[in-house]
Amino acid sequence: xxxxxxSRIIAGAGWNRWLIPxxxxxxxxxxxxxxxxxxxxxxxxxxxxxxxxxxxxxFQIGILVLGxxxxxxxxLVERKGPRWAMFVSLVTFSxxxxxxxxGVATRNYWLVVLGYGGIGGVGLGIGYIAPVSTLMKxxxxxxxxxxxxxxxxxGGGALIASPWSTEMLEAFGGDTGGIARTFLVHGLAYxxxxxxxxxxxxxxxxxxxxAGWTPRDDAGKRLVTTANVSARNAVRTPQFWLLWVVLCMNxxxxxxxxxxxxxxxxxxxxxxxxxxxxSAATGFVALLSLANMAGRFVWSSVSxxxxxxxxxxxxxxxxxxxxxxxxxxxxxSTALFVASTMAILSFYGxxxxxxxxxxxxxFGTYQVGAIHGRLLTAWSIxxxxxxxxxxxxxxxxxRDGRTGPSLYTFSFSLMMGLLIIGFIANELVRPVNPKFHxxxxxxxxxxxxxxxxxxxxxxxxx
Amino acid sequence: MADADSPSSNTAEAGxxxxxMAVAWLWVAVPFLYGLYQLAEKSSKLFE
Numbered sequence: 001x002x003x004x005x006x007s008r009i010i011a012g013a014g015w016n017r018w019l020i021p022x023x024x025x026x027x028x029x030x031x032x033x034x035x036x037x038x039x040x041x042x043x044x045x046x047x048x049x050x051x052x053x054x055x056x057x058x059f060q061i062g063i064l065v066l067g068x069x070x071x072x073x074x075x076l077v078e079r080k081g082p083r084w085a086m087f088v089s090l091v092t093f094s095x096x097x098x099x100x101x102x103g104v105a106t107r108n109y110w111l112v113v114l115g116y117g118g119i120g121g122v123g124l125g126i127g128y129i130a131p132v133s134t135l136m137k138x139x140x141x142x143x144x145x146x147x148x149x150x151x152x153x154x155g156g157g158a159l160i161a162s163p164w165s166t167e168m169l170e171a172f173g174g175d176t177g178g179i180a181r182t183f184l185v186h187g188l189a190y191x192x193x194x195x196x197x198x199x200x201x202x203x204x205x206x207x208x209x210x211a212g213w214t215p216r217d218d219a220g221k222r223l224v225t226t227a228n229v230s231a232r233n234a235v236r237t238p239q240f241w242l243l244w245v246v247l248c249m250n251x252x253x254x255x256x257x258x259x260x261x262x263x264x265x266x267x268x269x270x271x272x273x274x275x276x277x278x279s280a281a282t283g284f285v286a287l288l289s290l291a292n293m294a295g296r297f298v299w300s301s302v303s304x305x306x307x308x309x310x311x312x313x314x315x316x317x318x319x320x321x322x323x324x325x326x327x328x329x330x331x332x333s334t335a336l337f338v339a340s341t342m343a344i345l346s347f348y349g350x351x352x353x354x355x356x357x358x359x360x361x362x363f364g365t366y367q368v369g370a371i372h373g374r375l376l377t378a379w380s381i382x383x384x385x386x387x388x389x390x391x392x393x394x395x396x397x398x399r400d401g402r403t404g405p406s407l408y409t410f411s412f413s414l415m416m417g418l419l420i421i422g423f424i425a426n427e428l429v430r431p432v433n434p435k436f437h438x439x440x441x442x443x444x445x446x447x448x449x450x451x452x453x454x455x456x457x458x459x460x461x462x
Numbered sequence: 463m464a465d466a467d468s469p470s471s472n473t474a475e476a477g478x479x480x481x482x483m484a485v486a487w488l489w490v491a492v493p494f495l496y497g498l499y500q501l502a503e504k505s506s507k508l509f510e
Contacts, residue, residue: 014478017467022486029490153490159497196489208469276508283508286501338508 006081011202017138017210019200024131024150026197027086030190031093031127032157034062037116039165040182043174048109058100058116065121067380070129074373075231077126082134082201089127090194096120097187105180128154128376131197132356133369137204141213143360144308148300148353155293155349223309223429227437228364234371239362239432242425244378247355249422250315251382253323253415254348256390257341258292261285264408265337267394271404272331284338288345295346296353303350308358309429315347315354316423323416330405352379362432389414 002008037059044055077085099115102108131150139146168185172178209215215226234240257264262281269276276284303311322340329336355375360368390411397407 011469013469015469016478016483019483019486022490025490025494029493156494156497159501160493163497163500164493193489193493196486200486205469210467280508283505286504287508290501290505 004080004084004087006079006084006203009081009083009202010205011208015202017204020131020135020138020202021146021149023086023197023200024135025153026194026200027089027127027130028150028153029157029160030194031089031124032154032159033161033165033186033190034059034066034120034124035155035158036161036165037062039162039169040179043169043179044104044112046174047176047179048104048107048112050109054109058113061113061117062121062124063383064380065118066124066128067376067383069122069125070373070376071125072373073122073126074129074370075367077129077373078133078231078367078370081203082130083198085126085130086194086197086201089123089130090191090198091123093120093123093127093194094187094191096123097183097190101180101183101187104176104183107176125373125376127194129369129373131201132372133365133367134201134203136356136360136365136368137208139210140215140365141210142301142304143357144303144354145297145301147356148297151300151353151356152293152296152349154352155289155296159289159293223307223431224361225364225431225437227432227434228366229362229371229432229436230438231367231370231374233436233438234359234363234367235374237432237436239429240371240375242429243355243358243362244375245425246312246316246422246429247351247375248378248382248385249418249425250312250319250348250351251379252386252389253319253419253422254292254345254351255382255386256411256415257344258288258348259387260390260394261288261341264390264394265334267403267407268337268405269331269334274334276334287338287342291342291345292349295349299346299350300353300357303354303357308354308361309426311350311354312358312426313423315351316419316426319344319347320416320419320423323412323419327409327412327416330409362429364438366438 037056041052041055044050045052096115096117096119099119100112101115103111103113103115132147135146135150136143165182165186168182169178172181229237262278262285265276265284266278266281299311299315322344326337326340331337356368356372359371359375363371390408393411393414394407397410
């Protein structure tokens with residue numbers, strides 16, 4: 001594939017590793033636009049005469065395809081390298097917008113679903129995992145900070161896209177012509193913006209280490225291994241599935257609040273002397289976005305110092321206590337509610353950003369991108385479960401004539417329970433059994449295709 | 463920073479240039495700061 005080939009992006013002399021974070025951010029800031037899809041919902045509903053459920057479908061399909069393409073494309077991404085993966089992400093994410101633009105212009109709703117959700121979703125999944133293992137190879141001394149930077153970009157993407165898309169819709173108009181032009185500009189602009197990542201990304205030469213840094217030989221004590229495990233073997237370990245549970249529980253507990261934030265704060269303080277207006281609720285949603293994004297960088301950087309297991313103890317343990325606080329304090333203080341939910345959302349973001357480094361600690365860097373891709377199926381499940389729990393319980397309580405905090409207290413108790421399950425799963429994580437480790441020569445070569453990956457587990461020991 | 467953070471070999475690339483570094487970080491920082499500014503404006507509504 002020439003320009004895109006892994007062999008063409010081995011860094012030469014003087015290639016500074018601090019160029020890799022902006023390369024990763026160029027991709028993640030772009031694909032993070034997905035979280036700002038809601039900006040298009042009302043204009044699409046009005047211009048195509050579709051329901052709210054229908055206008056959400058392109059986003060839902062996009063997140064579903066994200067999980068599937070990350071899970072099934074992860075090994076290919078490891079083999080082909082980050083430039084190839086970023087290029088595929090650029091082409092599919094941008095083409096998704098162009099196909100969706102055609103769909104709106106021709107009033108063909110299913111073309112919008114196919115474009116943004118189906119084609120664009122591949123760009124989301126491949127783009128999400130594209131820079132992860134490369135960043136950890138460049139920053140073996142600070143893997144949490146490195147992946148936290150990129151994954152913070154996914155949170156920050158909506159921050160950029162939400163006002164930008166709104167301004168563009170105001171300029172072009174909210175009819176089919178205006179939305180089509182907006183999608184067209186999005187597709188072209190994101191292609192240009194993402195190209196920085198494709199051009200800049202490099203992999204370090206074999207055996208490269210930051211000057212003055214040596215790996216710590218404390219594998220057994222601190223869960224940090226210097227060995228490597230293939231993606232195929234990783235899914236056979238209990239550690240993978242324990243982390244799957246940890247991620248799923250942490251995401252479910254956060255996404256339920258995130259998805260319903262604006263109506264939730266208004267419902268919560270509805271019966272008090274100082275109810276929260278719709279405009280103030282918008283400000284609350286913005287603060288939660290900030291906490292989600294900051295948590296990705298701050299907590300994952302802290303994990304480099306305190307260790308991955310300890311930081312998840314904080315996310316899950318403190319998160320459960322914060323939900324308990326919300327249940328007990330109810331509507332006594334708006335400030336306490338805002339501070340507690342912001343902390344919960346910072347743990348939600350931190351959980352996403354720290355998990356690649358946790359995987360690297362347990363399984364090594366060999367195929368960590370592919371392992372990460374498989375783990376993201378937990379996100380797909382949580383993305384459905386979290387909103388479903390909060391929405392269905394609140395709807396049922398409303399039908400019973402309840403108002404105020406009682407609409408949410410049962411949901412919060414469930415979230416607390418989920419976080420406790422995640423906490424227990426995290427406690428059960430131990431170093432990976434050496435029988436799953438790759439033989440050293442296989443790791444030194446380029447990552448292999450799934451068919452070629454040697455199976456290090458002797459048949460009699462399986 | 464370049465000594466500690468760069469591979470060393472006999473070939474040279476533009477990746478050590480401060481100009482490339484500045485352009486790369488500005489490329490991502492400018493839209494991010496725009497987003498942060500818009501966010502600050504929105505979040506202030508909570509305290510009005």
